[in-house]
Amino acid sequence: MPTGIRDKVVILGMGCSKFGERWESDAPDLMVEAYAEAVADAGIETKQIDAAWLATAIEEQHVGKSAVPLATALRLPFIPVTRVENFCASGTEAFRGAVYAVASGAADIALALGVEKLKDTGYGGLPQRGRGVFNNMTWPNLSAPGLFAQLAAAYRAKHGKPLEDLKRAMAHISVKSHDNAARNPKAHLRNKITIDAVLKAPTVAEPLGLYDCCGVSDGAACAIVTTPDIARSLGKRDLIGVKALQLSVSNGLEAQYNSWDGSHFVTTRIAAERAYKEAGVRSPRDDIDLLEVHDCFSITELVTMEDLHISREGGAIADVLDGFYDAAGKVPCQIDGGLKCFGHPIGASGLRMLYELYLQMLGRAGERQRKELPRVGLTHNLGGYPHQNVCSIAIVGHHGA
Amino acid sequence: MSYGILAAGAYIPRLRLSRRSIVDANAWLNPALKSQAKGERAMCNWDEDSLTMAVEAARDTLAGRGRADVAALHLCSTTFPFLDRLNAGVVARALDLADDVSALDVAATQRAATSALRTALDARTSTLIVAAENRRAKAGSSSEISSGDGAAAILLGDGEPIARPLGRATATADFVDHYRSMEQPFDYQWEERWIRDAGYMEIVPAVIGRCLAQAGVAAADVAHFCMPAAVSRVAPAVAKAAGIPETAVRDGLGGQCGDTGAAHPLVLLVAALEDAKPGDRILVVGFGQGADAILFECTAPFEAAPGHLGVRGHLARRCEELNYSKLLAFGDLVEIERGMRAEADKLTPLSALWRHRDAVTSFKGGRCTACGTLQFPKSRICVNPNCNALDTQEPHAFADKVGRMNSYTADRLTYSPDPPACYGMVQFEGGGRWMMDFTDLEPDQLEVGRAMRMVFRIKDVDAQRGFRRYFWKAAPVTPA
Numbered sequence: 001m002p003t004g005i006r007d008k009v010v011i012l013g014m015g016c017s018k019f020g021e022r023w024e025s026d027a028p029d030l031m032v033e034a035y036a037e038a039v040a041d042a043g044i045e046t047k048q049i050d051a052a053w054l055a056t057a058i059e060e061q062h063v064g065k066s067a068v069p070l071a072t073a074l075r076l077p078f079i080p081v082t083r084v085e086n087f088c089a090s091g092t093e094a095f096r097g098a099v100y101a102v103a104s105g106a107a108d109i110a111l112a113l114g115v116e117k118l119k120d121t122g123y124g125g126l127p128q129r130g131r132g133v134f135n136n137m138t139w140p141n142l143s144a145p146g147l148f149a150q151l152a153a154a155y156r157a158k159h160g161k162p163l164e165d166l167k168r169a170m171a172h173i174s175v176k177s178h179d180n181a182a183r184n185p186k187a188h189l190r191n192k193i194t195i196d197a198v199l200k201a202p203t204v205a206e207p208l209g210l211y212d213c214c215g216v217s218d219g220a221a222c223a224i225v226t227t228p229d230i231a232r233s234l235g236k237r238d239l240i241g242v243k244a245l246q247l248s249v250s251n252g253l254e255a256q257y258n259s260w261d262g263s264h265f266v267t268t269r270i271a272a273e274r275a276y277k278e279a280g281v282r283s284p285r286d287d288i289d290l291l292e293v294h295d296c297f298s299i300t301e302l303v304t305m306e307d308l309h310i311s312r313e314g315g316a317i318a319d320v321l322d323g324f325y326d327a328a329g330k331v332p333c334q335i336d337g338g339l340k341c342f343g344h345p346i347g348a349s350g351l352r353m354l355y356e357l358y359l360q361m362l363g364r365a366g367e368r369q370r371k372e373l374p375r376v377g378l379t380h381n382l383g384g385y386p387h388q389n390v391c392s393i394a395i396v397g398h399h400g401a
Numbered sequence: 402m403s404y405g406i407l408a409a410g411a412y413i414p415r416l417r418l419s420r421r422s423i424v425d426a427n428a429w430l431n432p433a434l435k436s437q438a439k440g441e442r443a444m445c446n447w448d449e450d451s452l453t454m455a456v457e458a459a460r461d462t463l464a465g466r467g468r469a470d471v472a473a474l475h476l477c478s479t480t481f482p483f484l485d486r487l488n489a490g491v492v493a494r495a496l497d498l499a500d501d502v503s504a505l506d507v508a509a510t511q512r513a514a515t516s517a518l519r520t521a522l523d524a525r526t527s528t529l530i531v532a533a534e535n536r537r538a539k540a541g542s543s544s545e546i547s548s549g550d551g552a553a554a555i556l557l558g559d560g561e562p563i564a565r566p567l568g569r570a571t572a573t574a575d576f577v578d579h580y581r582s583m584e585q586p587f588d589y590q591w592e593e594r595w596i597r598d599a600g601y602m603e604i605v606p607a608v609i610g611r612c613l614a615q616a617g618v619a620a621a622d623v624a625h626f627c628m629p630a631a632v633s634r635v636a637p638a639v640a641k642a643a644g645i646p647e648t649a650v651r652d653g654l655g656g657q658c659g660d661t662g663a664a665h666p667l668v669l670l671v672a673a674l675e676d677a678k679p680g681d682r683i684l685v686v687g688f689g690q691g692a693d694a695i696l697f698e699c700t701a702p703f704e705a706a707p708g709h710l711g712v713r714g715h716l717a718r719r720c721e722e723l724n725y726s727k728l729l730a731f732g733d734l735v736e737i738e739r740g741m742r743a744e745a746d747k748l749t750p751l752s753a754l755w756r757h758r759d760a761v762t763s764f765k766g767g768r769c770t771a772c773g774t775l776q777f778p779k780s781r782i783c784v785n786p787n788c789n790a791l792d793t794q795e796p797h798a799f800a801d802k803v804g805r806m807n808s809y810t811a812d813r814l815t816y817s818p819d820p821p822a823c824y825g826m827v828q829f830e831g832g833g834r835w836m837m838d839f840t841d842l843e844p845d846q847l848e849v850g851r852a853m854r855m856v857f858r859i860k861d862v863d864a865q866r867g868f869r870r871y872f873w874k875a876a877p878v879t880p881a
Contacts, residue, residue: 121741125814128745133753134778137761138872140824140838141745141861146812147836150825154808157849206811206821206847255836256776256784258828262808386808387826387836 004278008103010231010239010399012224013042016355019219019343020188027062027117028073030220034348035074035113038222042109043234046074049224050107052081055094055114055347057383059085061127062117070113087383088294089247090114091221091350092392096245098225108230114352115220116345126216145205145213147385148297152207154262155303159314167207169317170298171198174211174340176326177295181337183368188217188343212298217343221351228399239399240361243279243376246271250388265382267391268307272380276309279395281376284309288395289374290360291325291333292353294382295340301333304380308393327368335360335368350392353379357396375401404525405562406697408706409671410461411553412454412533413658413715415841417441420546422725427541434546442659443549444722445535447731447818448840448858451478451552452488452871454664455533456495456857458552460801461715462529465706468496470527470558473503475520477513477532479581479663481506482869491871492531494762495857497798511629513663515687518555518695519569527558534662539587540734547631549659553667553712563704564674564683564697568616572608573691576600593632601635605692606642609684612694613643618682620644623696625677627651627669628686631660645684657716663689672712675703710879718879720841731818742816747863749870759796764855764873766833767794775799775832785832797833799855803878804829806851811844827853827875838874852878 015037017030025033039046054070056063063069067081084093091114098110121127126144130136140146156166175195181187193211201209231239248271254260272284281287288310295301302320305311310331311319319325325333336342336356339349357377359365376397383390424438445454455476463471474496476489483491489504498504503526507513514532521528533552538545578600579590590596605628613620626649628636640650651669653660661668666687673683677699687693705711710718729735759765760778767779772788775797783790809825816822823839825847839847840858853875860872 123741128742128816130746133750134757134760136747137749137754137757137860137870138778139836141815141817141822142824142836143812143815145814146810146822146824149810149812150808153810153825153847153849202813203811204814206809206813206844252780252784253786256834257774257786258832258834259786262826 009099010241013038016221019217022218031073034220034222042224052111053094053097054083055090057346089381089383089390089392090347113222114347149205149208158263169320173298177340181341187337189341214339219345221348241399244275244395246275255387271393275393290377293380295338405565408556411712412457413551416444418444437546440656445550451533454552455531458554462554464709473528475517477507497763511689512687515693532664532667534664551661553671567696569695570611608692609643624681625673625683629665764800768797809847840874841876
């Protein structure tokens with residue numbers, strides 16, 4: 001049995017650009033914006049970084065291939081730099097690379113940076129792109145909302161929930177994220193909305209309306225990690241450490257084998273169980289203080305609450321409507337606005353989630369700061385589609401907690 | 402055992418455009434169109450064309466019977482999507498016919514199908530003759546109103562025929578009643594009165610006479626006279642001139658379907674076979690730069706195999722369309738704003754299409770010989786997590802299976818020529834599932850558990866390179 005990553009690596013510094021429609025900025029501008037904050041927070045110089053990882057998912061839309069764009073933007077001194085891509089889990093993958101490098105002893109200080117510059121397409125939503133030779137010949141001309149919308153059909157069929165109840169819970173999720181983002185100056189969408197506006201919005205993909213879908217944004221986020229000892233030697237006191245890093249990747253079971261009913265994420269359930277074990281979390285509903293999950297669509301957030309074993313199966317609608325996941329609830333989810341409103345520059349998203357947990361745990365989250373400092377938090381990325389995806393989960397918390 | 406028609410089938414698209422909608426849009430330009438405002442015309446969905454209709458007509462014909470003994474496939478149309486790519490080759494692959502099938506495209510005349518039928522009767526081999534037409538006419542033209550889209554098929558061979566051939570005759574004459582050319586993509590037609598008097602009346606009765614003489618059958622004994630004619634009242638006039646009783650002249654299906662061009666002689670023949678009693682003589686005539694006449698005798702009542710709809714069943718399976726704009730849009734007759742998402746590059750590597758021909762064109766997956774799990778596509782390692790055996794899969798056909806909707810959406814974001822794009826997970830009994838397009842579906846038919854049949858359709862079009870891509874889609878199982 002592997003011993004896992006728990007308490008071997010801590011976060012030295014973090015940064016995050018303003019997310020949104022950054023018409024004036026190229027991807028390198030966004031990278032530097034996130035990095036400048038992170039490196040200042042870490043209190044180091046660029047030459048102290050031993051290795052770096054760059055996450056971008058739709059690189060053909062902005063920087064192109066390889067890690068050269070990161071090395072060039074930050075003027076990294078010819079160190080090892082690697083580009084990773086794993087759908088929307090790319091940011092967490094970059095973090096995993098940096099954390100593992102430190103844990104292995106290959107690097108003392110490592111950097112992970114995620115960036116996406118998506119608003120050069122000329123239209124809303126994600127850029128059109130190929131899905132691979134065979135899929136291009138056989139798949140529908142599918143969109144992300146069209147695929148995630150199917151969770152709703154299968155979830156309702158499985159749990160016998162009326163469409164109205166599900167729609168109301170989904171609307172609550174979106175209203176909550178808009179409320180939270182209104183208190184976040186770096187968020188893309190900071191307007192408050194009403195349940196009524198959500199329910200009356202134009203349909204994007206049945207049953208998802210406009211407000212059930214997250215924004216497509218430009219942005220970057222960055223983490224610098226090191227060992228607890230080095231962090232202390234650099235004068236850091238309150239250390240936020242990595243408790244678990246897990247990844248689960250579909251192997252065709254959901255897409256091709258008839259055991260999956262389409263109502264949940266097979267990968268999330270597996271990654272969550274492994275992550276809780278690695279972090280020593282016994283009762284997630286009681287032990288996790290803060291959640292940042294992949295709310296690409298309201299329905300995704302809803303079923304993910306069950307897949308993470310916070311809500312019982314079939315119980316997410318009730319928990320959501322009870323306010324359990326609201327900013328003032330028992331376990332706030334998307335206290336920064338989430339993908340929905342902070343925004344979703346794909347490669348940056350996983351790191352943006354960690355950025356929020358880091359700020360909240362250190363009491364630096366400003367207007368949206370949770371009163372009681374969270375001790376343990378979880379981030380969750382879901383890349384791809386319900387029927388074939390990549391799920392990454394990170395658990396972070398106060399070092400030694 | 403004797404040689405004759407072993408089976409017959411058809412395909413008429415489900416969409417029926419109200420002729421009133423065409424006339425209402427165009428009568429300002431040509432008030433004479435008002436006389437054609439009655440009934441409806443069959444209209445291809447955006448994802449249908451001559452090839453997809455040919456495949457469905459062939460499947461209708463072959464319902465309940467094996468395909469291994471089909472030695473030849475003659476595909477007849479004047480609206481083939483490909484000018485230089487064997488269209489019959491696509492149909493043969495979609496039908497999963499044997500590799501040594503003799504496949505032939507027969508084109509360029511309204512009598513392509515009767516000529517193919519005549520030639521096949523000469524050869525006396527097991528031949529599947531399929532005729533399909535996706536009519537394309539200028540907006541506001543009379544022929545836009547009188548046309549219809551459709552297909553029909555006849556299987557000839559040795560066995561227990563439902564009809565046997567009695568005689569046939571032909572004549573060739575370069576009589577140009579209309580034409581379409583490299584320079585002229587729409588029909589250019591001459592005056593109807595001239596076509597009737599100098600064309601049909603001069604050419605057809607003589608050919609019928611020779612056909613009946615060869616068969617030794619009196620004209621008065623013809624019970625079903627099948628002759629499409631775009632010009633009105635021509636069929637009864639020809640019948641009269643040939644001595645065929647007026648009561649034998651079959652309805653041209655103008656009111657329900659429209660004239661399906663090169664497919665229409667077979668459409669009318671199949672409709673006649675569905676009605677004929679043993680002993681009935683059926684005369685089918687094709688006209689176009691000459692004429693063919695072929696006489697059959699019905700030898701057994703038509704028995705529909707499960708899944709067969711024929712002409713009658715397909716005509717009954719209809720969905721009224723009142724929006725004339727869709728005819729213009731689907732036929733690419735107007736420049737429609739399709740949005741930037743439609744610009745996505747649809748390049749198909751032809752080498753990959755060839756490599757995946759079983760999966761993509763025939764819709765074949767795999768069956769694991771170790772655990773029995775069906776799966777799509779066929780793969781090296783079995784998808785069953787309790788098996789995962791290596792190299793154990795044999796090809797397994799999914800095209801004729803009924804699947805069930807496992808999840809669904811109606812997507813208004815993604816590009817579709819007919820939004821919303823409806824798709825979802827379709828799951829097959831015994832194993833196998835795939836995220837598939839739905840087609841020919843009403844919004845209220847989106848429902849977990851709904852039974853879906855597989856249909857061969859245009860998946861999308863690579864507009865940049867002029868290449869249509871075909872794959873299978875799921876359509877609701879037609880109520881019996």
